Amino acid sequence: MRIERLCIIGVGLIGGSLARALRANDAVGEVVGCSRSAEHLQQAVDLGVIDRYDTDPAQAVAGADLVLVAVPMGAMEAVFKQIRPHLAPDAVITDVGSAKGAVVDAAQKAFGGVPANLVPGHPIAGTERSGVAASFAELFRQRRVILTPLAHTDAEAVERVRGLWETAGAEVVEMGVEHHDRVLAATSHLPHILAYATVDSLARLHEHDEIFQYAAGGFRDFTRIAGSDPVMWRDICLANREAILEMIAHFQVDLTALTEAIQARDGERLVEIFSRAKRARDEHAPR
Amino acid sequence: MRIERLCIIGVGLIGGSLARALRANDAVGEVVGCSRSAEHLQQAVDLGVIDRYDTDPAQAVAGADLVLVAVPMGAMEAVFKQIRPHLAPDAVITDVGSAKGAVVDAAQKAFGGVPANLVPGHPIAGTERSGVAASFAELFRQRRVILTPLAHTDAEAVERVRGLWETAGAEVVEMGVEHHDRVLAATSHLPHILAYATVDSLARLHEHDEIFQYAAGGFRDFTRIAGSDPVMWRDICLANREAILEMIAHFQVDLTALTEAIQARDGERLVEIFSRAKRARDEHAPR
Numbered sequence A, B: 001m002r003i004e005r006l007c008i009i010g011v012g013l014i015g016g017s018l019a020r021a022l023r024a025n026d027a028v029g030e031v032v033g034c035s036r037s038a039e040h041l042q043q044a045v046d047l048g049v050i051d052r053y054d055t056d057p058a059q060a061v062a063g064a065d066l067v068l069v070a071v072p073m074g075a076m077e078a079v080f081k082q083i084r085p086h087l088a089p090d091a092v093i094t095d096v097g098s099a100k101g102a103v104v105d106a107a108q109k110a111f112g113g114v115p116a117n118l119v120p121g122h123p124i125a126g127t128e129r130s131g132v133a134a135s136f137a138e139l140f141r142q143r144r145v146i147l148t149p150l151a152h153t154d155a156e157a158v159e160r161v162r163g164l165w166e167t168a169g170a171e172v173v174e175m176g177v178e179h180h181d182r183v184l185a186a187t188s189h190l191p192h193i194l195a196y197a198t199v200d201s202l203a204r205l206h207e208h209d210e211i212f213q214y215a216a217g218g219f220r221d222f223t224r225i226a227g228s229d230p231v232m233w234r235d236i237c238l239a240n241r242e243a244i245l246e247m248i249a250h251f252q253v254d255l256t257a258l259t260e261a262i263q264a265r266d267g268e269r270l271v272e273i274f275s276r277a278k279r280a281r282d283e284h285a286p287r
Ligand SMILES: NC(=O)c1ccc[n+]([C@@H]2O[C@H](COP(=O)([O-])OP(=O)(O)OC[C@H]3O[C@@H](n4cnc5c(N)ncnc54)[C@H](OP(=O)(O)O)[C@@H]3O)[C@@H](O)[C@H]2O)c1
Pocket: A009, A010, A011, A012, A013, A014, A015, A034, A035, A036, A037, A038, A040, A041, A070, A071, A072, A073, A075, A079, A096, A097, A098, A099, A122, A123, A124, A125, A126, A127, A128, A129, A130, A131, A132, A229, A232, A236
């Protein structure tokens, strides 16, 4: 697995980390970066994450054999449109967007049909930090990456993208676009929304300063993800809207049941619910 | 600060950890343990956490100058009743219950009035594990302990209990009973209930096995507290029912607003909510 020229559009946490991982494994010749801000890109050069940059996506993709699009979901369509006329004919394109239906839609609109050499992908890895300064080569090690190729996606392109992530230490799996969006709405998007809502709710209490002061470890862990980037999460909420709304509704049923058990002082029911949840959690997330 | 004979009723995570901390600091002569199960207590002896034990609370408190009650909230009243006739007249009693109004009520009922030498307390420390095997001496180091003495509580008793926790490395603060219960409902009880409801909700999805498989770091942190003891959390929900219901209702307002913004595809509003939450979180929980 060797890439001659990799173009990364969006050299932030995810794009920067993949560049670092590939370089650390000597799997790439030249890395060309691209984003809106020359300052951010210069920082990426200074950090040794990319070799050179161009703020014009059209210029940046010229001659690249692999193009990684790692911008916020809301910028995908515009980026696809900008790079379209300048892509090398055999260039493989992949992305890292947290919702796949929306990326497929964006490609549909920008290219007038999803190109066979576009492989939608999503690394299940990240932190609540963003920007190239937060990137590190080990981010994807032993983490999963989900690829959601379509029926007509080129098998060789899929293999190339698979190799990319495996080089970075990840385990690659494939699933359907809709299935991906549902699984991620449950395991990532819902928890983020609940963490944001919790912190926002407590911040509205008049004794909020004191409240955060007495927040212990459990609370810190629970709300860490509310430190994530607001724009990225706006984009995810809009991009995976239906699946997210479905998961919130599903969650509301359980929260209401729990609330009613507390209201009714139904201790037996509370133990039942808590035990079932504890079992599910312990089974799937060993200490 | 030296205790001649400390009696710990409930030698689990909290009671065991305090015993370990006091012994490590050579602050205690003899430690007598008490709970329902002789097997658990023998384990505590084997681990060097207590010197000896009695499964009869009445026997266990005999001659103790300090009694620490560290049983689940639901067992408090019964324990108070059992020890009442056998307490040394100058013995100081304290507890570690996660809700203080309920402990005060339990004492009221058991003693026919809250004794002046009973100091209600609550260490803001813990893990999702329980039992004496999970206890460790450093649990309270640099953590806060809240004492909620009443107007007639003996000042010397408060000082003794303060010394106990300070010896274990904690910072001790005082606040009113109701205020404590409200602050803890917000920072601890609400997050636990949401984590339990989230895990339970996802476990009900038909693709639950797969869903948990793709759960990444953020999800693990978010749901770690759903591994906590179901009986302890039933007791807390019943003991702090009003404040908890109030916090759930308060949270529901914010979750509904967020859901409506997603429904309406209101990106501006989403960024506003997420940014406010991120600000609150970053301000209070530095990385
Ligand atoms: N963070 C996670 O946990 C995580 C996990 C999996 C997938 N993802 C997905 O990965 C993608 C990137 O996330 P990230 O965490 O790496 O974010 P990030 O650290 O904020 O990086 C985003 C990058 O995109 C650039 N950018 C933003 N708007 C752009 C535009 N209109 N045109 C060109 N470049 C633009 C930014 O640079 P400039 O400001 O210089 O433009 C920045 O380099 C998102 O689609 C997200 O859904 C994130």
